[in-house]
Amino acid sequence: xxxxxxxxxxxxxxxxxxxxxxxxxxxxxxxxxxxxxxxxxxxxxxxxxxxxxxxxxxxxxxxxxxxxxxxxxxxxxxxxxxxxxxxxxxxxxxxxxxxxxxxxxxxxxxxxxxxxxxxxxxxxxxxxxxxxxxxxxxxxxxxxxxxxxxxxxxxxxxxxxxxxxxxxxxxxxxxxxxxxxxxxxxxxxxxxxxxxxxxxxxxxxxxxxxxxxxxxxxxxxxxxxxxxxxxxxxxxxxxxxxxxxxx
Amino acid sequence: xxxxxxxxxxxxxxxxxxxxxxxxxxxxxxxxxxxxxxxxxxxxxxxxxxxxxxxxxxxxxxxxxxxxxxxxxxxxxxxxxxxxxxxxxxxxxxxxxxxxxxxxxxxxxxxxxxxxxxxxxxxxxxxxxxxxxxxxxxxxxxxxxxxxxxxxxxxxxxxxxxxxxxxxxxxxxxxxxxxxxxxxxxxxxxxxx
Amino acid sequence: xxxxxxxxxxxxxxxxxxxxxxxxxxxxxxxxxxxxxxxxxxxxxxxxxxxxxxxxxxxxxxxxxxxxxxxxxxxxxxxxxxxxxxxxxxxxxxxxxxxxxxxxxxxxxxxxxxxxxxxxxxxxxxxxxxxxxxxxxxxxxxxxxxxxxxxxxxxxxxxxxx
Numbered sequence: 001x002x003x004x005x006x007x008x009x010x011x012x013x014x015x016x017x018x019x020x021x022x023x024x025x026x027x028x029x030x031x032x033x034x035x036x037x038x039x040x041x042x043x044x045x046x047x048x049x050x051x052x053x054x055x056x057x058x059x060x061x062x063x064x065x066x067x068x069x070x071x072x073x074x075x076x077x078x079x080x081x082x083x084x085x086x087x088x089x090x091x092x093x094x095x096x097x098x099x100x101x102x103x104x105x106x107x108x109x110x111x112x113x114x115x116x117x118x119x120x121x122x123x124x125x126x127x128x129x130x131x132x133x134x135x136x137x138x139x140x141x142x143x144x145x146x147x148x149x150x151x152x153x154x155x156x157x158x159x160x161x162x163x164x165x166x167x168x169x170x171x172x173x174x175x176x177x178x179x180x181x182x183x184x185x186x187x188x189x190x191x192x193x194x195x196x197x198x199x200x201x202x203x204x205x206x207x208x209x210x211x212x213x214x215x216x217x218x219x220x221x222x223x224x225x226x227x228x229x230x231x232x233x234x235x236x237x238x239x240x241x242x243x244x245x246x247x
Numbered sequence: 248x249x250x251x252x253x254x255x256x257x258x259x260x261x262x263x264x265x266x267x268x269x270x271x272x273x274x275x276x277x278x279x280x281x282x283x284x285x286x287x288x289x290x291x292x293x294x295x296x297x298x299x300x301x302x303x304x305x306x307x308x309x310x311x312x313x314x315x316x317x318x319x320x321x322x323x324x325x326x327x328x329x330x331x332x333x334x335x336x337x338x339x340x341x342x343x344x345x346x347x348x349x350x351x352x353x354x355x356x357x358x359x360x361x362x363x364x365x366x367x368x369x370x371x372x373x374x375x376x377x378x379x380x381x382x383x384x385x386x387x388x389x390x391x392x393x394x395x396x397x398x399x400x401x402x403x404x405x406x407x408x409x410x411x412x413x414x415x416x417x418x419x420x421x422x423x424x425x426x427x428x429x430x431x432x433x434x435x436x437x438x439x440x
Numbered sequence: 441x442x443x444x445x446x447x448x449x450x451x452x453x454x455x456x457x458x459x460x461x462x463x464x465x466x467x468x469x470x471x472x473x474x475x476x477x478x479x480x481x482x483x484x485x486x487x488x489x490x491x492x493x494x495x496x497x498x499x500x501x502x503x504x505x506x507x508x509x510x511x512x513x514x515x516x517x518x519x520x521x522x523x524x525x526x527x528x529x530x531x532x533x534x535x536x537x538x539x540x541x542x543x544x545x546x547x548x549x550x551x552x553x554x555x556x557x558x559x560x561x562x563x564x565x566x567x568x569x570x571x572x573x574x575x576x577x578x579x580x581x582x583x584x585x586x587x588x589x590x591x592x593x594x595x596x597x598x599x600x601x602x
Contacts, residue, residue: 027589027591028586028588028591029457029459029585029590034458034488035458038459039460039477040477041476044595048464048595048599049599063372064372064573064575065572065589065590065593067370067572069568073269073270073271074343075268075269076268076269076273076341076366077341078268079313080273080341080342081272083306083309083310084273084280085276086306087305087306088276088280091298091302095287109276109279109283112577112580115528116275117271118528119526119527119570119574120271120571120575122527123567131507132506132507132508132526150269151269151271151272152269153269177268208527241503245503275577277577278576278577279577285578369575370575370576371577372587372589373578374586
């Protein structure tokens with residue numbers, strides 16, 4: 001069959017399926033084929049109705065889908081995370097060409113985490129009734145409060161709106177977790193390893209349809225040498241939407 | 248054995264004193280790193296394993312200092328004691344898990360650590376593909392091997408650490424194997440970058 | 441025998457997972473394979489288009505209400521469309537035909553409410569499954585969900601609630 005007329009699906013996956021793959025077990029969606037790839041057949045129907053256990057992937061018997069994400073999260077020592085993070089900064093530094101590049105890479109690492117945490121925290125919240133955030137102020141308050149608390153164990157310290165510039169907001173953390181054990185040498189100037197946390201915020205905001213760029217700046221105050229300000233700059237299009245919908 | 252039981256009691260207490268936080272941040276950060284590495288090396292999983300090992304080695308070299316500072320442990324007299332110390336105290340303090348020590352060889356130089364749970368690999372499912380290369384080549388928690396190797400190197404033990412089984416690959420348990428090669432005499436090992 | 445078409449749509453309006461099935465709750469004979477969707481081929485063809493056109497309505501509803509479950513948002517010649525949206529802008533759409541099962545014609549309001557409730561629970565648990573899938577570092581947002589485990593669990597959910 002020629003490959004000329006095949007319309008490829010708009011999604012892709014790590015596992016590189018193709019049109020000719022069909023599932024051995026009858027389970028498993030194949031985006032190249034669409035719903036016919038995972039339609040219910042007599043065998044699968046039998047499995048489902050009789051609730052038989054099947055081994056579909058190497059980890060089927062201890063599947064990730066069995067874990068309960070709603071229960072309380074286990075704890076781990078802070079030093080483990082710090083060691084891991086220090087090594088990440090080290091590895092990223094070796095791979096990057098300058099301060100900007102380093103911050104960008106840390107931001108990318110945090111971005112994926114932010115996307116995941118957003119969905120996770122919201123899903124957990126729903127046991128006690130919660131709502132979807134649809135306004136800028138709402139989502140910022142969510143991030144400043146429940147989101148920050150879930151990740152770092154405490155809420156962020158302040159949430160401010162910039163006086164001079166129109167669409168800028170700031171979240172301030174007095175003692176950011178990630179930079180606690182890192183000291184930046186002088187030749188790195190104003191590098192902030194909180195670029196990682198900035199990435200987390202950016203991932204969460206982008207995911208929730210509030211496109212923004214987030215940067216981290218170190219603004220020490222007396223007694224708080226690690227105080228970090230996260231500058232959140234929203235896109236113009238957001239303001240159009242807010243004005244149309246809510247004003 | 249009294250030495251280790253004293254530490255076991257201590258480390259339960261120490262576990263309360265440790266600053267503790269959300270383990271999901273840790274898990275997701277590590278996952279982010281592994282997937283980034285897979286993309287950087289273009290799915291060459293051998294390279295990914297090596298890089299994870301190197302990172303673990305650097306971590307281990309620093310981690311041992313904190314371990315010694317926190318526990319005030321004395322030098323272990325035998326490799327068996329080292330094994331007990333690693334499994335009962337080390338893993339407990341840093342990862343809040345307790346692996347079991349099994350499968351000693353006759354000469355007492357090699358043993359296995361069996362992890363009943365692995366916080367690094369929570370929520371990980373290796374992607375299934377037609378060739379399943381990832382299942383064959385990638386040891387997801389390879390960083391642990393590096394950490395153990397680096398940490399023990401700093402206490403003058405030259406060991407080899409490698410994974411034997413991993414539940415992510417479908418085996419029944421996650422098993423690491425450590426082999427003592429030799430005792431080092433005051434050499435300063437070069438850091439690996 | 442009501443048939444269902446369930447699709448999870450990512451942030452770029454692309455389907456990342458699809459499933460066709462029919463209600464498992466039946467004592468009605470004559471169905472050879474319980475659970476297999478009974479859509480006719482003409483209907484099957486237009487299902488993706490129907491869900492896609494529902495996206496406009498979903499986007500509108502998305503910014504008007506704070507809730508996750510959007511309920512019944514549209515209907516198309518006897519096909520009802522329910523939707524659910526998550527904080528991360530992932531949309532879950534369920535199209536089903538309104539044929540009741542072989543009960544007496546009267547579709548009492550309470551029956552409808554039960555259906556709404558079970559659809560809502562179905563969506564909630566589907567969202568949980570999605571979040572678990574998302575936590576996998578090898579899965580990125582907007583990738584297709586090809587995991588057979590996920591498929592299996594989703595079908596079990598379908599059996600449980602619909």
